[in-house]
Amino acid sequence: MSASIGGTGRPADPTSHDFMHLIEAFGLTGAWRWDFGTGRQVWSSGLYRLLGLPEGEAASYERLLGLVHPADRDVLEDAAQIVQTGIFGSHTVRLIRPDGTARTVVSRGEVFFSAEGRPVSVTGVLLDVTDRERLAELHRLEQQRRASLAQQAQVFIYSEASLPPTEYGPDFLALVGLGREDVRANWLSPIVPEEWARWAEELPRLAAAGRTFSIAPTLRLAAGGRAPFHLTMVPLREGAADQMGWTIVITPHDGGTAATPCGPLPRQVEQAIQGCHLRAARGFLDWTLNDLARASGLSLSTVRRLEEESEGPTSRSRPHALAALRKAGIVFTLVEGGTVAVARSGEGEVAPPAA
Known part of the structure; x- marks a missing residue:
C-alpha cells in the first residue's frame, strides 16, 4: 500500500512534474516544447495562464511570437532560426495579452540535437518579471x-x-x-x-x-x-x-541672498560673481563658450575674457552674459562668507539660440 500526501492518493515522493505544477500555480511562469520531427508543440497550463489564452488553444511558436510587443519581436529568434540553426537565446521582452494587458517576461530555452548534430527539438520557459x-x-x-x-x-x-x-x-x-x-x-x-x-x-x-x-x-x-x-x-x-x-535631507539655508532667474540681480551678488562661476554655470547647462556667446550676443573672445577675469567686474559685457545664463535657468546665490553658490532652477530656456 503506497503512502499519500494529505490522503489524496498521490504518491508521497513528488516528481519534477509536481514541482512544476506547484511553481506554475503562482501564474508567473510557463513552459513549452516543440518537436521538429513530428511538428508537435506542447504548452503547459501555466504558459496559457501567463499568455492570457484559454487552455486548449493550439500551441504554436508563431502564436507566441504574435503576442510579443512589436518593438521587441525582432529580439526573439524566428522559427526558421531555431529549426535550421539550433539557435535560441535568452531575452527579456514585453507581451501584449489578448485582453490588452502588458507583461514583461524573460524567455529562456534549450535546443536538443541528434547524434549527427542536427536540431531535433527545443524546450523553452517564460518567467514573468513585470514587477521586477x-x-x-x-x-x-x-x-x-x-x-x-x-x-x-x-x-x-x-x-x-x-x-x-x-x-x-x-x-x-x-x-x-x-x-x-x-x-x-x-x-x-x-x-x-x-x-x-x-x-x-x-x-x-x-x-x-x-x-x-x-x-x-x-x-x-x-x-x-x-x-x-x-x-x-x-x-x-x-x-x-x-x-x-x-x-x-540636506538643503541650503534660506538665509542667503538668492538671485532668481526672473528677478533683478542683487548688486552684491553680481559683484561677487567671478569667471569660475560663469564656467560652473555653463557646465550646469552643458554649454560651450560659443553657446554662451550666441545666447548673450557677445563675441567669443569677450566671453573668454570674462571667464579669464581680464574684463573685470565693471565690464559692460558682463551683465549680458549673466542675463543669458539666468534666462536659461541659472541661479546665483550669495551665502555666508561672501561665497557664490551656482545652481540650476530647472526653469528657463536651457538651450542657447541656434547659430
Whole structure:
C-alpha cells in the first residue's frame, strides 16, 4: 500500500512534474516544447495562464511570437532560426495579452540535437518579471530625481542605517570636496572645524530621542568658502516596529541672498560673481563658450575674457552674459562668507539660440 500526501492518493515522493505544477500555480511562469520531427508543440497550463489564452488553444511558436510587443519581436529568434540553426537565446521582452494587458517576461530555452548534430527539438520557459522591471524603473526614476535635485537646487536625499551620518551620496561629497573614506574616518569633516565640538555633542543627543530633528551646520565647500545648510533627519520605521534607519535631507539655508532667474540681480551678488562661476554655470547647462556667446550676443573672445577675469567686474559685457545664463535657468546665490553658490532652477530656456 503506497503512502499519500494529505490522503489524496498521490504518491508521497513528488516528481519534477509536481514541482512544476506547484511553481506554475503562482501564474508567473510557463513552459513549452516543440518537436521538429513530428511538428508537435506542447504548452503547459501555466504558459496559457501567463499568455492570457484559454487552455486548449493550439500551441504554436508563431502564436507566441504574435503576442510579443512589436518593438521587441525582432529580439526573439524566428522559427526558421531555431529549426535550421539550433539557435535560441535568452531575452527579456514585453507581451501584449489578448485582453490588452502588458507583461514583461524573460524567455529562456534549450535546443536538443541528434547524434549527427542536427536540431531535433527545443524546450523553452517564460518567467514573468513585470514587477521586477517596474521596481527597477522606479529605482532609476528615483535616482534621476535625486540627481536633479542635487544638481539644480543643491538638495540631497539619502538613507543611513544609523547616526552619525557617514554614507553621503556622491553629489554631496562633490559639493564639499571630500571622499567617502574621509567622511567614514570623521563624520564631521564636511562641517567647518570650529563647529565640530558642538555637533559632536548635539547630534547624538537629538538622535537618541528617535524623532525627526534638524540641525544647521556650516559646511565647507569644495570651491572654497563655506555655507550654512539644513540637515533634517527623519526616522524610518515599519508600522510600530523598531526603527530601521534614517532618511536625511540636506538643503541650503534660506538665509542667503538668492538671485532668481526672473528677478533683478542683487548688486552684491553680481559683484561677487567671478569667471569660475560663469564656467560652473555653463557646465550646469552643458554649454560651450560659443553657446554662451550666441545666447548673450557677445563675441567669443569677450566671453573668454570674462571667464579669464581680464574684463573685470565693471565690464559692460558682463551683465549680458549673466542675463543669458539666468534666462536659461541659472541661479546665483550669495551665502555666508561672501561665497557664490551656482545652481540650476530647472526653469528657463536651457538651450542657447541656434547659430
